[in-house]
């Protein structure tokens with residue numbers, strides 16, 4: 001890698017790439033470039049965005065998923081998608097909407113009793129402290145069904161959906177105030193606040209716009225609807241919004257279009273909305289003092305209660321100097337407050353200009369009550385010219401803005417929808433600095449923390465609406481295209497395209513990875529949706545089935561690789577609730593659960609408890625199983641739910657009983673199982689020894705894994721007791737089953753134990769002797785690597801420690817490699833053959849090669865903790 005980097009730096013210094021590579025690397029890179037038609041620039045772009053396996057990104061992006069109603073999470077600069085967070089839409093993998101607990105969240109989003117199973121997400125927002133992202137919570141709005149959802153960045157799951165009870169549409173949300181006191185949500189298409197019919201002719205009188213200030217409990221991460229309020233606004237179509245910060249802290253800014261209050265009517269011979277709604281040269285930016293409004297709303301006489309929402313009438317806001325209008329160029333779109341709060345940049349959309357308003361000028365006009373007039377609703381209007389710092393001519397269709405690292409010097413980036421460009425300019429000097437073409441029609445752009453009080457620069461992502469000719473064709477509906485642009489140099493440099501095939505992602509927000517600290521497991525028995533202990537929490541040994549009238553409750557557990565209980569019988573017509581707890585503590589040991597044909601599904605992360613309730617209205621036999629390939633015995637992780645009709649008589653079919661094994665055969669099987677177990681145990685002991693010798697307890701993650709492994713191991717004595725008791729009774733059939741269970745626990749112990757060992761990477765490798773290096777080569781070229789991965793169990797056992805696993809290990813390994821068949825009957829080898837379903841083949845190595853391989857294996861053992 002180092003070599004590669006130095007090569008690249010030479011490149012940057014102007015050395016010809018091809019020449020450098022030809023001399024340093026046998027021309028391999030040149031060959032690849034030629035074969036794939038790559039330029040030197042392409043290779044640099046690739047190197048700037050490529051993450052080698054296991055590599056990490058610097059930033060994490062939360063992108064709205066548009067019509068998919070989800071949030072898309074990806075890394076920058078690699079542009080690798082990491083997660084879809086289910087928000088307004090059911091998501092089966094995560095069980096979202098398919099288990100009781102997440103369904104409850106989804107149904108919080110019902111509107112007037114109506115189930116809604118999608119959303120049109122537009123603007124994600126990260127919670128803030130002092131105007132800077134704190135990595136705790138994410139909010140996102142739904143334009144179609146006016147709602148806001150809260151996602152916990154501790155586990156990247158949706159925790160709350162609130163419905164706006166007065167809006168019928170919204171767009172200007174979600175935006176946090178600088179200390180996450182409130183979340184701004186502005187209306188879009190004006191409509192009556194009540195739920196009654198009002199003729200469109202009464203538009204000006206009865207239709208209203210507004211902005212809702214959702215009170216946010218920053219600690220708990222929940223909106224408190226009863227402490228929230230809405231500011232009534234004229235039926236102008238409010239658009240994007242932003243909260244003031246720094247010098248403009250306490251104020252909010254909301255754009256609008258259709259201040260004409262045009263209501264269309266193509267069907268009655270009127271010109272369409274698009275003509276009537278963009279007639280005026282200017283629309284209004286709403287400027288409001290949310291801090292003052294929050295004080296006013298404490299007094300009953302200052303608000304009206306509508307659909308359970310406290311609404312402050314415009315007249316009250318005006319009387320208290322808390323609401324103003326400023327003309328802005330027609331049909332604007334983005335409004336973006338600078339990191340210090342002094343400038344408010346508004347984009348024209350139908351105007352080629354960006355308008356830079358200046359807070360200190362606005363504040364002066366407000367303080368001096370210097371108004372240019374009033375709108376039809378009596379709201380004071382501030383003079384546009386006197387509020388402006390200035391305007392900059394940027395190009396066609398400016399939409400949104402993001403600030404750069406040198407924002408103090410005026411660095412800002414703006415998307416140009418019509419020109420399909422990102423423009424870098426200076427909002428202080430109002431000069432254009434640089435432009436870069438994007439493909440095509442950019443909407444929002446996303447800087448790295450580019451709208452917080454602490455912009456990081458480095459990259460801009462262009463969120464393009466169209467992907468014409470960018471990707472392989474997939475039919476008439478194309479993906480969207482997010483393009484990563486390097487802004488660290490003098491010129492902007494477009495690095496790479498990423499297709500997003502899930503909806504139209506309007507806006508994205510990026511945060512430094514170092515600010516996020518999500519959990520890897522839950523506290524045992526938690527309902528992650530509430531953060532409290534789940535009523536269905538069940539620990540090992542507490543599994544039970546309880547019937548209460550016609551409701552059957554199953555308190556079950558999942559752990560590799562069984563679901564307890566494995567048989568559930570209910571009556572047709574019963575209501576069934578599965579309470580399941582994933583007892584795993586090992587990181588990433590997720591189990592899924594479904595009962596076939598019953599349209600339920602849950603994803604159980606380690607420690608999580610989930611409830612699934614349904615009516616057993618179909619008679620029959622329904623397998624249930626773990627839906628996540630969690631372990632070698634995942635397919636066996638299943639059970640049956642049997643639904644019988646209480647009004648039917650069923651005849652036993654047991655006459656057809658199958659022939660069984662003789663006692664002698666069973667005894668032989670038992671002996672074999674015991675032998676395999678003691679051989680496997682020896683392997684475990686060697687892993688445990690390794691872990692102890694290398695002080696696993698000093699590394700928290702390793703310690704967790706070891707705890708989990710020993711947990712599995714600790715279950716063996718109880719099984720052994722049962723096995724011994726069965727032997728005593730002469731029931732070898734049962735004893736074999738318990739011995740097999742012991743073996744399962746051993747495999748799980750070994751599995752986790754080996755993962756623990758993997759992680760125990762602390763020392764630097766000792767230098768390889770020439771023989772060991774030769775051995776590594778022989779190992780690779782001789783095909784050993786096809787089945788054995790050092791440090792990992794793959795399609796063959798891990799060879800770390802193989803020399804210690806057997807008495808006289810070196811000779812044992814040599815004999816085995818030279819003539820594998822000679823050991824096929826050795827109980828340990830036999831157990832491995834059974835386990836992997838593979839026999840070690842003869843690779844026809846010569847003695848020297850085998851000797852070198854053994855030297856290599858010794859080196860592996862010396863450095864085992866590095867694999």
Ligand code: K7E
Pocket residue numbers: 122123171240333399400442443444506507
């Ligand atoms: Cu698409 Cu912010 Cu809804 Cu602009 S919005 S593009």
Ligand code: CUA
Pocket residue numbers: 560561590591592626627628629630631634635637
């Ligand atoms: Cu648990 Cu598959």
